[in-house]
Amino acid sequence: MNTNLRTIGFIGTGIMGKSMAGHLLKAGHPLLVYTRSANKANELLDQGAKWCSSPVELAKQAQVIITMIGYPKDVEEVYLGENGILKHAASGTIVIDMTTSSPELAARIALEAKKYQIGALDAPVTGGDIGARDAKLSILVGGDAATYESALPILQLMGINIGLLGPAGSGQHGKMCNQIVTASTMMGVCEGLLYAQTAGLDANQVLKVMSSGAASGVQLNTQGPKMVKGDFAPGFMAEHFLKDLSIAIGECERMKLHMPGLIQAKKLYTILLEQGMGREGFHALFKLYLNQQTH
Amino acid sequence: MNTNLRTIGFIGTGIMGKSMAGHLLKAGHPLLVYTRSANKANELLDQGAKWCSSPVELAKQAQVIITMIGYPKDVEEVYLGENGILKHAASGTIVIDMTTSSPELAARIALEAKKYQIGALDAPVTGGDIGARDAKLSILVGGDAATYESALPILQLMGINIGLLGPAGSGQHGKMCNQIVTASTMMGVCEGLLYAQTAGLDANQVLKVMSSGAASGVQLNTQGPKMVKGDFAPGFMAEHFLKDLSIAIGECERMKLHMPGLIQAKKLYTILLEQGMGREGFHALFKLYLNQQTH
Numbered sequence: 001m002n003t004n005l006r007t008i009g010f011i012g013t014g015i016m017g018k019s020m021a022g023h024l025l026k027a028g029h030p031l032l033v034y035t036r037s038a039n040k041a042n043e044l045l046d047q048g049a050k051w052c053s054s055p056v057e058l059a060k061q062a063q064v065i066i067t068m069i070g071y072p073k074d075v076e077e078v079y080l081g082e083n084g085i086l087k088h089a090a091s092g093t094i095v096i097d098m099t100t101s102s103p104e105l106a107a108r109i110a111l112e113a114k115k116y117q118i119g120a121l122d123a124p125v126t127g128g129d130i131g132a133r134d135a136k137l138s139i140l141v142g143g144d145a146a147t148y149e150s151a152l153p154i155l156q157l158m159g160i161n162i163g164l165l166g167p168a169g170s171g172q173h174g175k176m177c178n179q180i181v182t183a184s185t186m187m188g189v190c191e192g193l194l195y196a197q198t199a200g201l202d203a204n205q206v207l208k209v210m211s212s213g214a215a216s217g218v219q220l221n222t223q224g225p226k227m228v229k230g231d232f233a234p235g236f237m238a239e240h241f242l243k244d245l246s247i248a249i250g251e252c253e254r255m256k257l258h259m260p261g262l263i264q265a266k267k268l269y270t271i272l273l274e275q276g277m278g279r280e281g282f283h284a285l286f287k288l289y290l291n292q293q294t295h
Numbered sequence: 296m297n298t299n300l301r302t303i304g305f306i307g308t309g310i311m312g313k314s315m316a317g318h319l320l321k322a323g324h325p326l327l328v329y330t331r332s333a334n335k336a337n338e339l340l341d342q343g344a345k346w347c348s349s350p351v352e353l354a355k356q357a358q359v360i361i362t363m364i365g366y367p368k369d370v371e372e373v374y375l376g377e378n379g380i381l382k383h384a385a386s387g388t389i390v391i392d393m394t395t396s397s398p399e400l401a402a403r404i405a406l407e408a409k410k411y412q413i414g415a416l417d418a419p420v421t422g423g424d425i426g427a428r429d430a431k432l433s434i435l436v437g438g439d440a441a442t443y444e445s446a447l448p449i450l451q452l453m454g455i456n457i458g459l460l461g462p463a464g465s466g467q468h469g470k471m472c473n474q475i476v477t478a479s480t481m482m483g484v485c486e487g488l489l490y491a492q493t494a495g496l497d498a499n500q501v502l503k504v505m506s507s508g509a510a511s512g513v514q515l516n517t518q519g520p521k522m523v524k525g526d527f528a529p530g531f532m533a534e535h536f537l538k539d540l541s542i543a544i545g546e547c548e549r550m551k552l553h554m555p556g557l558i559q560a561k562k563l564y565t566i567l568l569e570q571g572m573g574r575e576g577f578h579a580l581f582k583l584y585l586n587q588q589t590h
Contacts, residue, residue: 103494125508126505126508126509126510127507127508127509128509131508136507137508138504138505138506138507138508139504140501140504140505160507161503161504161506161507161508162504163500163501163503163504164500165496165497165500165501165504166495166496166497170494170495170496173490173491173494173495173496174491174496174501174504174505176490176494177487177488177490177491177494177496177501177505177510178487178505178508178509178510179510180483180486180487180490181480181483181484181486181487181505181510181515182483182509182510183483184479184480184482184483184486184556185476185479185480185483185510185512187479187555187556188475188476188477188478188479188480188483188556188557189476191475191476191479191552191554191556191557192472192473192475192476193472194552194554195468195471195472195475195543195546195547195550195552195554196468196469196472198550198552199398199465199468199471199472199546199550200461200465200468201460201461201465201468201469201472202460202461205458205459205460206435206458206460206469206472208456208458209433209434209435209456209457209458209460209469210421210433210435210469210472210473210476211433211456212422212431212433212455212456213420213421213422213426213432213433213456213473213513214421214422214423214473214477214513214514214531215421215472215473215474215476215477215480215512215513216512216513217480217510217511217512217513217514217515218508218509218510218511218512219509219512220476220512236509248490251490251494252490255490255493255494256587257486257489257490257493257587258587259486259489259490260482260559260562260563261479261482261483261486261556261559261560262483262486264555264556264559265556267555268555292551292552292553
């Protein structure tokens with residue numbers, strides 16, 4: 001058996017987590033799985049993963065623990081709660097939170113982990129469900145260099161563009177940068193396409209010509225065609241994007257940064273959720289723009 | 296002599312126009328040049344272009360006339376003024392305005408051109424000074440199909456992604472879409488990088504990891520590194536971008552479209568110009584963000 005293979009525990013096997021965990025399994029790592037809705041683990045169990053009935057059970061057996069869960073409060077509970085993984089993992093374990101969560105919480109987890117001689121990384125990702133499926137995620141990492149080096153071969157099974165951005169919390173900060181850029185970009189994409197349709201242009205033709213110019217980007221080129229088609233199925237859900245923007249705004253307030261684009265985008269996503277579209281794709285923002293009476 | 300070669304008159308040989316006209320010359324088209332600051336034509340004259348002392352002189356000799364000038368008022372004068380090209384060009388001439396200008400003016404020029412049996416296209420571009428230099432522009436065209444087909448071989452000497460979007464004015468509308476997407480995107484890029492620097496991250500490393508994720512795009516990837524470096528030399532000037540945004544907002548008001556991202560971006564660029572940065576690159580918006588007291 002390849003001595004580089006470590007027993008990995010994966011907590012949270014939703015759309016993204018399932019694909020990511022699958023790559024670890026394919027590479028030969030023994031994989032333990034826990035997720036809140038047990039049926040979401042079935043596919044991985046069929047492929048040879050082993051089910052754990054709680055994070056504690058998983059933590060006791062894994063050499064590396066990866067979490068990809070919902071909200072910061074979930075992350076806090078899974079790591080720091082009474083039945084949290086830090087209290088039950090062996091010293092020498094590495095824990096990697098790949099959830100998009102708060103930088104402050106990531107720093108707190110790393111500090112607590114240190115007490116137990118556990119190495120902790122925050123390593124949120126960008127690249128969406130397709131990046132996860134194709135193991136082409138970008139991974140923004142915070143933590144100490146030694147833990148990063150040790151975890152890197154595992155991260156490389158899930159992503160292609162991986163960078164250590166600084167100490168614990170820096171991965172989450174990097175992800176906030178990513179979401180801040182994306183937030184205003186999404187307004188731009190919606191507004192450009194609304195203009196195109198209202199002016200009577202063929203929006204698909206406009207998208208084609210724009211795709212190689214100054215406006216070009218991942219959101220224009222991937223969400224734009226879906227907006228025009230009226231396909232708002234989630235790759236990435238609006239309610240998760242609003243969560244990210246809320247974390248970002250909290251950090252900006254703390255740093256006393258004035259971010260007019262981000263603030264405007266958060267207002268629009270808040271309305272989108274109020275209108276019941278939180279579980280649609282985050283590009284459903286276009287529907288709000290189409291209904292010009294609502295904001 | 297290749298019978299497909301037509302005598303082309305080029306009005307406006309600034310940063311973009313000079314490169315674009317050069318490609319026509321290299322392809323063998325006899326080239327006539329007029330530009331307001333005569334010294335800006337020197338390079339083309341050295342390459343074999345012929346100088347005309349006025350738009351009228353140029354219009355009388357050219358089979359195809361291309362304009363790449365500053366503001367809609369300049370376009371209006373050059374096309375529709377007493378010494379404008381429509382009054383002096385032969386019937387059968389094709390005129391192509393590649394300036395970013397107003398859709399309404401483009402439609403008016405096309406209507407007037409028709410009276411003289413002149414074919415008119417509005418064909419603004421995106422891709423910047425580098426796209427112009429490398430003949431890789433995207434060209435957004437409005438006009439009738441016959442004129443488009445006749446002009447296409449000439450447009451193909453300057454661009455690689457060319458589309459007829461609809462009747463006269465549609466090219467300008469398409470360009471407005473492009474600028475509307477770009478406007479909010481620029482806010483996002485500035486805000487993301489401001490966050491990165493304030494949070495103490497290595498901004499270049501963050502840019503590297505973001506370059507393959509959901510935030511990735513032409514502006515992040517090309518202007519982002521310049522912002523971090525503090526290099527605000529113009530490829531594309533802030534005052535020209537504000538001109539474009541002003542045209543776009545005028546059209547949005549006419550169509551009764553609520554565009555919060557665009558409105559916010561225009562506010563910021565207005566402040567940027569008030570602070571004397573109109574002739575810097577349009578990514579100098581980042582300087583406004585760095586100085587958080589000013590907006």
